[in-house]
Amino acid sequence: DQQVKQNSPSLSVQEGRISILNCDYTNSMFDYFLWYKKYPAEGPTFLISISSIKDKNEDGRFTVFLNKSAKHLSLHIVPSQPGDSAVYFCAASGGWDDKIIFGKGTRLHILP
Amino acid sequence: KAGVTQTPRYLIKTRGQQVTLSCSPISGHRSVSWYQQTPGQGLQFLFEYFSETQRNKGNFPGRFSGRQFSNSRSEMNVSTLELGDSALYLCASSPRDREETQYFGPGTRLLVL
Numbered sequence: 083d084q085q086v087k088q089n090s091p092s093l094s095v096q097e098g099r100i101s102i103l104n105c106d107y108t109n110s111m112f113d114y115f116l117w118y119k120k121y122p123a124e125g126p127t128f129l130i131s132i133s134s135i136k137d138k139n140e141d142g143r144f145t146v147f148l149n150k151s152a153k154h155l156s157l158h159i160v161p162s163q164p165g166d167s168a169v170y171f172c173a174a175s176g177g178w179d180d181k182i183i184f185g186k187g188t189r190l191h192i193l194p
Numbered sequence: 195k196a197g198v199t200q201t202p203r204y205l206i207k208t209r210g211q212q213v214t215l216s217c218s219p220i221s222g223h224r225s226v227s228w229y230q231q232t233p234g235q236g237l238q239f240l241f242e243y244f245s246e247t248q249r250n251k252g253n254f255p256g257r258f259s260g261r262q263f264s265n266s267r268s269e270m271n272v273s274t275l276e277l278g279d280s281a282l283y284l285c286a287s288s289p290r291d292r293e294e295t296q297y298f299g300p301g302t303r304l305l306v307l
Contacts, residue, residue: 088236116295118298123300124300124301125198125284125285125286125298125299125300125301126237126284126286126298127297127298128295128296128297131295171236171237173237181239181242181250181252182227182239182296183239184229184236184237184238184239185236186234186235186236187236187237
């Protein structure tokens with residue numbers, strides 16, 4: 083069973099507009115959430131994180147929103163830039179075994 | 195600081211063989227985690243080592259094993275390779291706890307024929 087789900091395998095957004103990447107989780111014990119970005123032939127790089135005691139965390143163009151009641155988080159990128167084209171992984175930790183569980187990723191294409 | 199390095203970057207093996215992958219974490223980082231990435235399954239946690247001890251383990255068969263040395267370098271071993279083991283194997287390091295930001299290496303791409 084997938085504890086962290088990214089239901090959109092891919093997303094295309096016009097340059098300059100807002101990109102919204104979504105992530106759902108099933109384990110209510112998760113209390114820390116992270117977003118990673120991955121370019122081809124490179125390892126993932128950390129983008130932004132949020133603890134369950136918050137509902138929003140902002141870092142420049144990146145904002146992560148957490149809705150604990152819905153077990154849903156989203157990453158907003160505004161404005162979207164060509165260099166944002168990559169695969170984005172959502173991850174969560176804090177389950178009974180404290181492992182970090184990753185989603186399958188969403189490929190974001192920024193269109194010129 | 196140098197980033198996380200992984201060797202080799204690419205590897206081709208045949209079924210039944212065994213393979214050892216190496217990871218050197220960022221200097222000063224004591225936690226090393228290993229992940230398997232496949233197109234259909236995303237990133238799946240293999241195991242994590244901290245101060246030479248395996249602290250956590252994912253749901254992989256016993257053919258997958260690892261170890262960590264006193265200098266925090268880590269190795270991952272896969273015995274009796276199967277075709278389904280073809281994947282990108284990623285190593286990530288963090289200073290102490292996995293909940294801190296993890297820094298990933300470029301990965302080792304393993305192809306099993």
